[in-house]
């Protein structure tokens with residue numbers, strides 16, 4: 001079972017999320033309001049981007065959604081079930097991981113250096129098989145199928161992460177997420193550490209996976225050019241609040257909010273124009 005649901009019911013619903021980090025003990029510093037009244041919905045088969053400058057609260061929102069950060073107030077539901085409180089036991093944690101997987105920014109630190117690529121995938125397959133673990137041969141076949149889906153042929157199965165490039169490592173991280181067969185993948189600056197040409201490859205890969213596996217993405221990024229390529233809708237965060245939201249191509253073509261205009265103006269490269277995703281796909 002995964003968190004996929006049919007129809008227009010949101011996969012993730014975030015309502016009035018608020019996160020306050022207390023000032024460190026013994027200091028006279030002030031509490032940090034990292035997230036303040038953030039609401040959004042992620043629909044089946046869509047990619048929703050959360051954009052904003054560094055410190056705007058994007059990662060904190062993502063961590064609240066996956067249960068890594070306790071909510072100060074507000075509510076999160078996944079596939080209609082309340083997920084506002086952190087998981088209390090291992091079973092709950094695993095069930096949530098099957099619903100929503102998280103891919104981190106840094107492909108260099110997010111993989112265990114002592115685990116071979118195939119084992120990374122196998123261990124997540126075993127973890128989420130819910131007692132339906134097949135033979136070792138069948139598991140290996142499934143692991144290789146997932147690696148094939150992210151463009152890593154059989155010769156990568158026994159390699160260690162240190163033997164891979166940044167782009168290849170991020171493919172492994174995506175494959176590891178897919179092994180849980182999730183309904184949603186949260187991608188937190190998942191291409192930010194990669195060269196532009198490798199970024200494009202990973203974005204194409206993500207688009208292919210989304211079309212083939214019907215997984216939804218919550219795509220956290222500060223990079224509007226990247227967001228323009230991958231997302232259907234976007235919300236814009238500034239100082240912990242949502243200041244703008246809408247269909248990505250429309251919002252980028254004609255940004256109305258001053259902050260969105262500022263972000264848009266910061267996109268590098270003369271002649272950069274928002275391009276509808278259908279055009280990119282051809």
Ligand SMILES: Nc1ncnc2c1ncn2[C@@H]1O[C@H](COP(=O)(O)OP(=O)(O)OP(=O)(O)O)[C@@H](O)[C@H]1O
Nearest residue numbers: 021032034052053054055056057058059060061222
């Ligand atoms: N564990 C924490 N303790 C205290 N303050 C925190 C903590 N985590 C985040 N913050 C603060 O909350 C605010 C939002 O941070 P967050 O990392 O969510 O922003 P972001 O938009 O993801 O930025 P970046 O892209 O740089 O990660 C920042 O002011 C940050 O310093």
